[in-house]
Amino acid sequence: MKLNHWIRQQCLPTCHARLLRQTTALLLSALLALSAGAGAADKLAPKQAAVAAAHPMAIQAGMDIMQRGGNAFDAAVAVSAALAVVEPYSSGMGGGGFFLLHRASDGFEVMIDAREKAPLAANRDMYLDADGKPQAQLALEGAKAAAIPGLPAGLAWLAQRYGRLPLREALQPAIRLAQKGFEIDERFLAMATMKLPLLRKSPEIESIFLDSGQMPKPRYRLSQPELAQTLSTLGDEGHKGFYGGHVALRLVKSVRDYGGIWQMDDLAQYHVAERAPVRFEFDGLRITTVNLPSSGGATLAQAFNILAQLPWREADAAQRSHFVVEALRRAYHDRARYLGDSDFVSVPLAELISTDYAAQRARTIKEDRATPSADLSTALAQLNQGDHTTHFSVVDTQGNRVAGTLSINGPWGAGIVAGTSGVLLNNEMDDFSMSPGVPNLYGLVGSEANAIAPGKRPLSSMSPTFVEDERGVLILGTPGGSRIISMVLLAILDHAVNADPNPERSVSAARYHHQYLPDRIEIEPEGFDAAWVDTLKSKGHEVHTVERKWGNMQAIFVDRRSGEARAANDPRGMSAWRQPGRQ
Ligand code: DON
Numbered sequence: 001m002k003l004n005h006w007i008r009q010q011c012l013p014t015c016h017a018r019l020l021r022q023t024t025a026l027l028l029s030a031l032l033a034l035s036a037g038a039g040a041a042d043k044l045a046p047k048q049a050a051v052a053a054a055h056p057m058a059i060q061a062g063m064d065i066m067q068r069g070g071n072a073f074d075a076a077v078a079v080s081a082a083l084a085v086v087e088p089y090s091s092g093m094g095g096g097g098f099f100l101l102h103r104a105s106d107g108f109e110v111m112i113d114a115r116e117k118a119p120l121a122a123n124r125d126m127y128l129d130a131d132g133k134p135q136a137q138l139a140l141e142g143a144k145a146a147a148i149p150g151l152p153a154g155l156a157w158l159a160q161r162y163g164r165l166p167l168r169e170a171l172q173p174a175i176r177l178a179q180k181g182f183e184i185d186e187r188f189l190a191m192a193t194m195k196l197p198l199l200r201k202s203p204e205i206e207s208i209f210l211d212s213g214q215m216p217k218p219r220y221r222l223s224q225p226e227l228a229q230t231l232s233t234l235g236d237e238g239h240k241g242f243y244g245g246h247v248a249l250r251l252v253k254s255v256r257d258y259g260g261i262w263q264m265d266d267l268a269q270y271h272v273a274e275r276a277p278v279r280f281e282f283d284g285l286r287i288t289t290v291n292l293p294s295s296g297g298a299t300l301a302q303a304f305n306i307l308a309q310l311p312w313r314e315a316d317a318a319q320r321s322h323f324v325v326e327a328l329r330r331a332y333h334d335r336a337r338y339l340g341d342s343d344f345v346s347v348p349l350a351e352l353i354s355t356d357y358a359a360q361r362a363r364t365i366k367e368d369r370a371t372p373s374a375d376l377s378t379a380l381a382q383l384n385q386g387d388h389t390t391h392f393s394v395v396d397t398q399g400n401r402v403a404g405t406l407s408i409n410g411p412w413g414a415g416i417v418a419g420t421s422g423v424l425l426n427n428e429m430d431d432f433s434m435s436p437g438v439p440n441l442y443g444l445v446g447s448e449a450n451a452i453a454p455g456k457r458p459l460s461s462m463s464p465t466f467v468e469d470e471r472g473v474l475i476l477g478t479p480g481g482s483r484i485i486s487m488v489l490l491a492i493l494d495h496a497v498n499a500d501p502n503p504e505r506s507v508s509a510a511r512y513h514h515q516y517l518p519d520r521i522e523i524e525p526e527g528f529d530a531a532w533v534d535t536l537k538s539k540g541h542e543v544h545t546v547e548r549k550w551g552n553m554q555a556i557f558v559d560r561r562s563g564e565a566r567a568a569n570d571p572r573g574m575s576a577w578r579q580p581g582r583q
Helices: 002-010 013-035 056-069 072-088 151-162 167-180 186-194 203-209 225-237 244-257 266-269 296-308 317-338 355-362 482-497 503-508 530-538
Strands: 050-052 096-102 110-116 274-275 278-282 285-289 392-396 399-409 465-469 472-476 521-523 541-546 554-559 565-569
Touching: 050 056, 050 565, 056 072, 056 167, 056 392, 072 096, 072 151, 072 167, 072 225, 072 392, 072 399, 096 151, 096 278, 096 285, 096 465, 110 151, 151 167, 151 225, 167 225, 225 244, 244 266, 274 530, 278 296, 285 296, 296 317, 296 355, 296 482, 317 355, 317 482, 317 530, 392 472, 392 554, 399 465, 465 482, 472 482, 472 503, 482 503, 503 554, 503 565, 530 541
Parallel strands: 521 541
Antiparallel strands: 050 392, 096 110, 096 399, 110 274, 278 285, 285 465, 392 399, 465 472, 472 554, 554 565
């Protein structure tokens, strides 16, 4: 099996069996303990709670908190904070993200926007030198790359507004993991190896994540007492425990010592925003997803609306992929032209996601021919991918649910741990367009709508999403930079075309991607036959096989008929190794 092959490559033989045993025991006990008392009021209240996340210790943190009486929102706090400790290269207290919430008691749904903000002293030319030449590295590494973190505010907000437990309690599993330490795994080592020079850039980061300056050995126990202290202060004091007082002072001093531009006011003024989700329908599915400053909702809605105009259902696999690619090409084109933080720029969102507009866009699609991206209009954007950032999905027995995608952007963010806070800072400033035509980490060149401004949020692709129909609800999302949106689209398509919902299948299916520019279809190295590739080439598409598979999707399907909640981890990621029953 492919999965087996992949596990053998990534995991030492003994660790595989041991981890499977541990996790089987853990999940079984968690499921049994949480099975009782499913609420009868909401038809979508599952028989058991479930968590899908990129690391088994984060899954355990979420399940523990629900066992202690917390709801899915408390579990989201616990999972997010645990991920900050055990996946420090992906997300953390120095980063931000989006949470999509469904409250079972009244069906209320909201997006919590905990995205980072540009510092107040930021300006649109801050990464240009005296001659106006872009200094791309400044937006990627070091103190100037760091935007004002949103995750701590997001966790405090979630616990206070939606949770049942005090924030302090929901943070306990993460505090323990940071204090007592945990055994690092192969993925940690791979991410550390990839960015070793960055981990040696400052004494703070080196002393935390390396072992006396050297790459730690497998099973090295990593503890982060300073991060534990910062988490405790957040737990005890809530929002102001991070954005004021000694933690804020420490963060600002350290950023400024490293040449950054943060001020106390940046932290004092940071707030999360509650935003209405983007909603649309496709093929009988009701899809609820993120609003700006994520581009995910607008781009997904537009791509699906275009697809709905085309005979995709009766098409064979290659012809269907051609339609998907042409829909993605147009939706990503508009992402580049129009999307940015709607608190700062006016975005024609309603028009972009209208069926009338989709019909206009669909009329330019030829059944037998690729449309060159250059023909769409002035080329503005190029996007690319990555596999740092993290997604989790949670449901409790009441039917409350959360889809959360969190990030510090690039692996290990800006490569700076702020002073003695234990907080690794993001490099999310790179998600802005620093200058017309200048690509960012993901190859992105944006438009005016995504230019830097003080207090503005950089445009994101993170797309936590709910998909509902009479069969049940699918809760999903993934990391992957610009490819996040096409991954979520392909998983939803899989869910649409197969009468039998199967989240494992949806998160595992082979992936392809088109993002307007570069003008080519990118495909994973396995899963596509020669005839599929040839048909697409014969229509004029360039098909480019990427070296490595991408994404780390975490999904839960709640089956309306059986009441089962089924969690699925992307076989490309870490948690899949620990799924009971997987060999
Ligand atoms: O917000 C965004 O779109 C990016 N900062 C996400 C980065 C990402 O997903 C990286 N890798 N997987």
